[in-house]
Amino acid sequence: MHDYQMLEDGDRVLLALSGGVDSLALAWTLSFWQTKAPINYTLHAITVDHEFWKEHEGAVSPRESIGTQVTPLGIEYSVERAWDMTEENRSCYQCARNRRSQLFDLARQRGYNKVALGHHKDDLIETLFLNLLYSGNISTMLPKQQLFEGRLSLIRPLAYLEKDEVIDIAEAHGMKPVPNLCPLADDTRREKVRSILADIYAREPGAKRSMFAALANVREGYML
Numbered sequence: 395m396h397d398y399q400m401l402e403d404g405d406r407v408l409l410a411l412s413g414g415v416d417s418l419a420l421a422w423t424l425s426f427w428q429t430k431a432p433i434n435y436t437l438h439a440i441t442v443d444h445e446f447w448k449e450h451e452g453a454v455s456p457r458e459s460i461g462t463q464v465t466p467l468g469i470e471y472s473v474e475r476a477w478d479m480t481e482e483n484r485s486c487y488q489c490a491r492n493r494r495s496q497l498f499d500l501a502r503q504r505g506y507n508k509v510a511l512g513h514h515k516d517d518l519i520e521t522l523f524l525n526l527l528y529s530g531n532i533s534t535m536l537p538k539q540q541l542f543e544g545r546l547s548l549i550r551p552l553a554y555l556e557k558d559e560v561i562d563i564a565e566a567h568g569m570k571p572v573p574n575l576c577p578l579a580d581d582t583r584r585e586k587v588r589s590i591l592a593d594i595y596a597r598e599p600g601a602k603r604s605m606f607a608a609l610a611n612v613r614e615g616y617m618l
Contacts, residue, residue, distance in 0.1 A: 395427070395551060398537045398549070400508075400537070400547075400549040401427075401433060402433060403433040404433075404434065405433075405435040405508050406435070406436050406438075406505055406506045407424065407436065407437050407438070407506065407508045407509075408438055408497065408501045408506040408510070409421060409424060409438065409439040409440070409469070409510045410440065410442070410493075410497055410509060410512070411460060411464065411471070412512075412572075412574075413441065413460040413571065413572030414512070414571055414572070414574065415560060415561055415564045415569070415571040416514060416517075416552065416557075416560055418464075418512075418564050418570075419512065419552065419560045419563040419564040419569060420510060420511075420512040421439055421463075421464045421467060421469060421569075422467060422564070422567045422569060423551060423552070423563065424437055424510060425464075425467040425468060427551075435508075437470070438504075439464050439469050439470070439472075440497070440500065441460055441472075441473045441474070442474055442493045442496055442497065443456050443473050443474065443475055444576065447459075449575070450575055453575060455473070456473050456572070457473055459572045461473070463569055463570065474496065474500065476492070476493065476496065477492050477495075477496055486582045486583075486584075489576075498541070498546065506546075507545070508546070508548075508549055509548050510548075510550075510551065511549070511550050512552055512560075513535055513550045513552065513553065514550075514552040514553065514556065515552075515554060515556050515606055516556060516557045516588075516591075517535065518534045518606070518609065519534070519602065520584055520588055520591065521533075521534045521535050522534040523587045523590070524587050527587065532612070532617075534609055536548075536550075537549070537551075537553040537554075556602070
C-alpha cells in the first residue's frame with residue numbers, strides 16, 4: 395500500500411471479485427484498511443459472471459455464493475454478465491482479456507479511478523515465467539499500473555504476500571472460496587508453469603525469495 399501509494403483520499407475503487415480465495419482475501423483486506431487508513435475511499439465489488447454455474451447441478455449464483463460473504467463486510471456488491479465470446483475464439487487468454495476490458499469499461503462508465511485485483515507474489519513470479527517461456531520477453535504484472543493516461547490505475551495490494559499467506563487471511567476471517575467451474579480451469583499454461591515452479595521450490599527452498607527480488611533488480615547492462 396505504502397511503497398506504491400496505491401490508495402489516495404477520495405478514491406473510488408472497483409474490486410474485481412471472482413470468488414476465488416485471492417479476491418475474497420483482498421475484499422477483507424480493503425474493507426479492514428478502510429477502518430484504519432487515514433484516508434477515505436469507496437469500495438465496490440463486482441463479479442463478471444460467465445454463468446458456468448448454470449451448467450452444474452447444485453451450483454448457485456455469484457450473488458448467493460460470493461455476495462453473501464462480502465456484503466457483511468459493508469462492501470457494495472453487484473454482478474455483471476460476461477461479454478459473449480464465439481466458440482472459435484474461446485480461450486483462457488481471450489476470456490481474461492475480455493473480462494479485463496469489461497472491468498475497464500465498467501470503471502469508466504461508473505466513475506471508478508482504481509481497479510483492485512487479487513494477484514499475489516506467486517502470480518507475479520508465474521507471470522514472469524509465462525512471458526519467458528511463451529512470449530519471449532522479460533516482464534511481469536506491476537503492483538500498481540497507470541492506464542489511459544492516468545485516468546485509471548490497477549492496484550494489486552496482495553503483491554508482497556505468498557499464496558499460503560493469502561489463504562491464511564481468508565481462513566482466519568471465514569471467507570469460503572467458490573470453485574472455479576470453467577471447463578478449462580485446470581488445463582492452462584499457468585498451471586504448467588505453476589507445476590514447474592513447485593518443482594524448483596522443492597529443490598531450492600530459497601528460490602522464490604530470490605526470484606521475487608530479481609523482479610526489482612534487473613541489470614540492464616547485462617541484457618541483450
